[in-house]
Amino acid sequence: MTITVRPMTLQETAMIIEYFHSATPEHLEMLGVDPSRLPQASHWQRLYAQMFDQPIEQRGGFLVSWLNHDQLVGFSTADKIRVGQQANMHLHVIEASQRKQGIGVACVRQTVELYFQTLKLKQLFCEPNAFNVAPNRTLQKAGFKYVKTHMTVPGPLNFHQAVNRWVIDRS
Ligand SMILES: CC(C)(COP(=O)(O)OP(=O)(O)OC[C@H]1O[C@@H](n2cnc3c(N)ncnc32)[C@H](O)[C@@H]1OP(=O)(O)O)[C@@H](O)C(=O)NCCC(=O)NCCS
Numbered sequence: 001m002t003i004t005v006r007p008m009t010l011q012e013t014a015m016i017i018e019y020f021h022s023a024t025p026e027h028l029e030m031l032g033v034d035p036s037r038l039p040q041a042s043h044w045q046r047l048y049a050q051m052f053d054q055p056i057e058q059r060g061g062f063l064v065s066w067l068n069h070d071q072l073v074g075f076s077t078a079d080k081i082r083v084g085q086q087a088n089m090h091l092h093v094i095e096a097s098q099r100k101q102g103i104g105v106a107c108v109r110q111t112v113e114l115y116f117q118t119l120k121l122k123q124l125f126c127e128p129n130a131f132n133v134a135p136n137r138t139l140q141k142a143g144f145k146y147v148k149t150h151m152t153v154p155g156p157l158n159f160h161q162a163v164n165r166w167v168i169d170r171s
Pocket residue numbers: 030031090091092093094098099100101102103104105106127128129132133134135137138141
């Protein structure tokens with residue numbers, strides 16, 4: 001495994017759109033994503049183009065590519081960003097066949113450092129669906145601390161659900 005974690009290029013954002021739009025209903029359910037809330041692909045691509053017109057510190061989101069042996073294998077996104085304070089992150093290995101091999105933990109560890117440095121964070125949160133075992137195990141292994149389980153709508157693509165809040169607190 002040779003992992004590289006770096007800010008995503010605009011061209012690579014098409015992969016995020018394809019990931020969600022080609023996902024099975026079962027996968028979206030596990031992620032806590034409501035398929036009816038996914039933006040239409042062309043509209044979504046325009047939103048990313050607008051995002052990339054802004055400097056990183058002023059964007060509503062920060063996108064990170066995960067590569068193994070120079071192949072794109074996954075991505076992380078950060079949102080709810082308050083530069084100098086806190087942000088929330090998400091984590092995805094694209095192909096099911098590449099999961100459960102240690103890529104997630106290795107990428108999350110490097111991504112955490114990238115978010116803390118770039119966004120000058122004090123706290124980094126992640127709130128996966130409480131019933132989605134893979135991210136919950138991965139976050140704990142990557143050094144996140146469990147905070148609580150609560151009901152919420154975590155983001156604009158999600159339905160109301162139970163999530164576990166995890167944090168890395170360097171304040
Ligand atoms: C979450 C995800 C990024 C983790 O990446 P990964 O490469 O599969 O994780 P790793 O191989 O590094 O595994 C990390 C730990 O989680 C455990 N784990 C991973 N997937 C698991 C699963 N499906 N069931 C149980 N444990 C799992 C691993 O066993 C490992 O723990 P261990 O070393 O103590 O055994 C990946 O599984 C994924 O993309 N899942 C689908 C998308 C998703 O659910 N994203 C979360 C949205 S917030």
